[in-house]
Amino acid sequence: MEIQDIQAIQLLLSTPKKIAIIPHRGPDGDAMGSTLGLYHFLLKNNHQAVVVSPNEFPDFLAWMPGTETVKIYEKDKKNCTRILEEAEVIFTLDFNALHRTGEMENVLTKLKVPIIMIDHHQKPDDYATYTYSDTSFGSTCEMLYNFILFLGKKEDIDKTIGTCIYTGILTDSGSFRFPKTTGTTHRIIAELIDLGVENTEIPNLLFDNSSFGRLQLLGRALQNMKVLTAHKTAYTTLTQDELNSFDYVKGDTEGIVNYGLSIKGIVFTAIFIENKDENIIKISFRSQGDFDVNQFSRDHFGGGGHRNAAGGKSAVSMEETIQKFEALVTELSL
Numbered sequence: 452m453e454i455q456d457i458q459a460i461q462l463l464l465s466t467p468k469k470i471a472i473i474p475h476r477g478p479d480g481d482a483m484g485s486t487l488g489l490y491h492f493l494l495k496n497n498h499q500a501v502v503v504s505p506n507e508f509p510d511f512l513a514w515m516p517g518t519e520t521v522k523i524y525e526k527d528k529k530n531c532t533r534i535l536e537e538a539e540v541i542f543t544l545d546f547n548a549l550h551r552t553g554e555m556e557n558v559l560t561k562l563k564v565p566i567i568m569i570d571h572h573q574k575p576d577d578y579a580t581y582t583y584s585d586t587s588f589g590s591t592c593e594m595l596y597n598f599i600l601f602l603g604k605k606e607d608i609d610k611t612i613g614t615c616i617y618t619g620i621l622t623d624s625g626s627f628r629f630p631k632t633t634g635t636t637h638r639i640i641a642e643l644i645d646l647g648v649e650n651t652e653i654p655n656l657l658f659d660n661s662s663f664g665r666l667q668l669l670g671r672a673l674q675n676m677k678v679l680t681a682h683k684t685a686y687t688t689l690t691q692d693e694l695n696s697f698d699y700v701k702g703d704t705e706g707i708v709n710y711g712l713s714i715k716g717i718v719f720t721a722i723f724i725e726n727k728d729e730n731i732i733k734i735s736f737r738s739q740g741d742f743d744v745n746q747f748s749r750d751h752f753g754g755g756g757h758r759n760a761a762g763g764k765s766a767v768s769m770e771e772t773i774q775k776f777e778a779l780v781t782e783l784s785l
């Protein structure tokens with residue numbers, strides 16, 4: 452961040468303010484970790500802060516400190532609109548374009564107060580007053596840690612804030628495996644552990660808390676997998692009926708996409724998940740190495756993300772979506 456921006460934000464936060472903190476729609480561990488971490492930091496600095504999520508967060512994150520205070524825009528539009536309109540400062544975390552908040556975008560675009568973006572996705576829009584955007588980071592939570600340091604407030608990072616930051620770094624780095632995990636990432640993690648952050652308990656809460664239905668859903672996704680060996684690609688699908696038959700709850704499909712990459716020689720993988728409520732197929736893409744799934748998703752599936760992890764959607768049927776995908780894959784030279 453530019454020094455002038457840091458000074459301007461320090462000034463802005465030097466007196467108590469009403470602050471709304473916003474993650475992207477379909478918030479993941481990094482979106483919830485960064486917004487809740489910032490929430491606890493702002494409370495500690497005498498602000499009136501509230502996290503307003505565009506829609507519900509997944510069950511497997513419900514244990515995180517402060518989730519009971521999170522307002523859900525799509526469940527309570529009137530109250531959330533009022534909170535957003537009364538806010539004196541807005542933080543948008545872990546996304547790069549206002550449309551990633553879904554319908555909430557209509558409220559956000561009308562606001563006149565300073566907006567601060569902290570994010571690690573490619574090609575950020577320029578809606579924010581202050582933009583801290585850097586794609587070299589593996590998570591927004593690692594950037595939040597830096598942001599608090601920029602403000603000269605490192606001493607404020609306690610076990611609660613650290614727990615939130617740890618969670619986002621852990622989930623967005625694939626448990627410290629993805630290429631953007633650096634020595635600095637591990638040094639931050641070490642400091643957080645020294646603050647008392649429970650580095651065994653948190654992965655347990657995140658990853659060892661599934662229902663039997665979730666495991667069976669994973670089984671179905673693995674059985675549905677198609678491997679296009681010549682194109683180094685594997686993909687799978689889950690229909691709404693399949694989700695229903697395994698008592699799907701939000702978050703149950705998290706991480707399933709990655710299994711395709713565990714097959715020897717596969718460098719590109721995708722999962723297509725039918726959502727009958729929204730009448731779309733939600734897609735996740737993952738790659739290993741140079742193939743840029745962010746660009747692939749932007750070009751063909753109205754989405755985006757990072758080079759090796761991106762999302763998108765399709766408004767046509769599962770069959771048509773798969774046909775389009777397979778046709779595109781056969782054109783790729785992977």
Ligand code: 5GP
Binds near residue numbers: 479545760
């Ligand atoms: P996931 O596949 O886990 O939903 O998302 C992978 C990455 O791509 C995350 O960083 C997520 O924020 C981003 N992403 C997911 N869906 C979309 C989308 O529809 N548009 C854009 N721009 N990014 C997305």
Ligand code: MN
Binds near residue numbers: 482591
């Ligand atoms: Mn993230």
